[in-house]
Amino acid sequence: MVGGMIRGMQPFLAALVVLAGADSAAAAVGAWGQGQRAEARIVAAGIGADGTLNAGVEIGLPYGWHTYWRTPGDAGVAPTIDFSASGNLGPAAVSFPVPTRLDDGFSVTNVYKANVVLPVNAAVIDRSRPVDLVARLAIGVCSDVCVPDTIEARLTIPAGENDAAAAATLADAGKAVPGAAQPGVFALAAIARTGGTEGRPVFRVTGTVPDAGNATMFVEGPEGWAAYTPDYQPGNQADGGKDAWTVQFDRLGAHTPIAGAAFRFTIVSGDRA
Numbered sequence: 140m141v142g143g144m145i146r147g148m149q150p151f152l153a154a155l156v157v158l159a160g161a162d163s164a165a166a167a168v169g170a171w172g173q174g175q176r177a178e179a180r181i182v183a184a185g186i187g188a189d190g191t192l193n194a195g196v197e198i199g200l201p202y203g204w205h206t207y208w209r210t211p212g213d214a215g216v217a218p219t220i221d222f223s224a225s226g227n228l229g230p231a232a233v234s235f236p237v238p239t240r241l242d243d244g245f246s247v248t249n250v251y252k253a254n255v256v257l258p259v260n261a262a263v264i265d266r267s268r269p270v271d272l273v274a275r276l277a278i279g280v281c282s283d284v285c286v287p288d289t290i291e292a293r294l295t296i297p298a299g300e301n302d303a304a305a306a307a308t309l310a311d312a313g314k315a316v317p318g319a320a321q322p323g324v325f326a327l328a329a330i331a332r333t334g335g336t337e338g339r340p341v342f343r344v345t346g347t348v349p350d351a352g353n354a355t356m357f358v359e360g361p362e363g364w365a366a367y368t369p370d371y372q373p374g375n376q377a378d379g380g381k382d383a384w385t386v387q388f389d390r391l392g393a394h395t396p397i398a399g400a401a402f403r404f405t406i407v408s409g410d411r412a
Contacts, residue, residue: 167302169272169294176204176280181272181294182256184309185301190266192228195256195309196220196274196292204282205250208238210359213246216279216287222261226271229262236315237405237412240355240368247368249357250281256312270296317405317412323347325411327404328381338391344369344384344404351382354408358386361400363393 169181183194200206207215222231235257238249263270276290320326327346335341348354351371358366369384390397405412 167305169292171199172290172292174276174278174280174288174290175286176201176282177206177278177288177290179274179276179290179292181274181292182305182308183272183294183296183302184306185296186263186266186270186298190263192231192259192261192263192270192272192296193306193309194259194261194272194294194296195312196233196259196276197254197256198251198276198278199254200252200280201282202253204280205241205252206255206278206280206288208249208251208357209235210249210357211279212240212248213365215248215250215281215285216277218276218278220257221275221277222259222273224273224275226273227264227268228270228272229264231259231261234258234260234313234316236312237317237407238357240357242368256308258309258313258316267298269298272296315412317407325349325406325408327406330402332397333385335387337397339387339389340397341385341387342402344386345379345381348382348406349408349411351408354406356384356386357405357407359403359405360388360390361393361395363390363395364400365389 167183171178171180178199180197181194182197183192186192198206207218209217211217220233222228236255238251241248241250271293272295273291273293276292278288280286280288325348327344330342330344333341333343352373356369358369360366365388367387367389369386372383372385
């Protein structure tokens, strides 16, 4: 699976400031739920005509602290968000904006700092009734020390009401979420194993990426596979002039075989991902 997108990633903090001061903010933004270090709240634009809820979970972090992307990296805790206590809500899908790679000299992790909004889309069971949206988060939060944090955020979204400021905030958050590749312009083309051991196999990935030498690649493998930071290598004739990366995995504790393994790649180049 190849992740890549021609979407601009524009900051959405300004939109959040506008939202906080809007007259209808009480209906569009829930109260902050408090954890040990982090906090979280619900932002909701409303229920669309197709019966889909447009919302997001905003996580706030103190200065100097961070939390983790869906795949943390060498260390950290993958976040979980449970919506099962919600009312009038079908299965919910959470999207993750691109993270920042953090190398502290001991491990390389994929993190969010300050505030981040995770867009949420879900089918509403009965669009004529309100949705009681409850999000229960279990996340890792780190600075000089790391702590597990559990937070509950909730908001009731009335039927038939939509909030333009919340919609703008969620649209900006969505711009930071990677989407589909654009073949021949911003996409990966192939992956093949080139060496390593059974416990630490090495793969070569090729594709076409704008400003590839300065792009950042995040790699997710099967369960139990930990990817090292990819090593960029300029394309050569053997690669058909395509950009190339070498990726090594540590799979010493994995049970998934190498043959047939599936991978997800997220690439950030400039303001696109």
